[in-house]
Amino acid sequence: MGLMTKRVALVFLLGATAGVLCPYTGHYLHAGQRAGIVVIRIFTGTDGQTHAEEINVKLMPGGPFAEVSEMTKASGVQFRRQEPHYFEDWHTAPRKQYVITLSGRGEIELSDGQKVQLGPGSILLADDLTGKGHISRGVGPEERISLVVPVSE
Numbered sequence: 001m002g003l004m005t006k007r008v009a010l011v012f013l014l015g016a017t018a019g020v021l022c023p024y025t026g027h028y029l030h031a032g033q034r035a036g037i038v039v040i041r042i043f044t045g046t047d048g049q050t051h052a053e054e055i056n057v058k059l060m061p062g063g064p065f066a067e068v069s070e071m072t073k074a075s076g077v078q079f080r081r082q083e084p085h086y087f088e089d090w091h092t093a094p095r096k097q098y099v100i101t102l103s104g105r106g107e108i109e110l111s112d113g114q115k116v117q118l119g120p121g122s123i124l125l126a127d128d129l130t131g132k133g134h135i136s137r138g139v140g141p142e143e144r145i146s147l148v149v150p151v152s153e
């Protein structure tokens with residue numbers, strides 16, 4: 001084997017065994033594993049408070065170069081732009097909806113003080129339709145642009 005071939009083989013071997021940190025979950029993925037699509041769901045618990053959980057969206061083969069999830073019925077699509085330091089005091093979601101951050105940053109604060117960070121590519125499923133709700137705020141110097149997709153039941 002030539003020197004270049006040995007280097008390529010070594011880089012491949014190290015990458016396959018070392019693992020890669022998944023930025024959404026903080027878990028390490030190893031060779032043979034693919035990062036799933038993580039959705040942060042906020043919902044109203046039996047205590048009337050908003051809680052958060054990670055949902056890993058299952059994917060299945062969707063053609064020679066794609067994986068797809070099950071289809072979710074939606075009633076529309078809305079783009080939203082918010083000022084860099086927006087602040088929405090305690091409120092519930094107006095309906096069950098996905099909120100996908102396209103650019104900028106925001107965060108959701110829950111009643112227990114937990115803060116859910118929302119950056120480019122983050123997917124939030126807002127499902128806290130009753131109870132105390134959550135606080136929403138802009139984080140950082142950029143306006144936040146998001147895509148809102150109401151879910152049809």
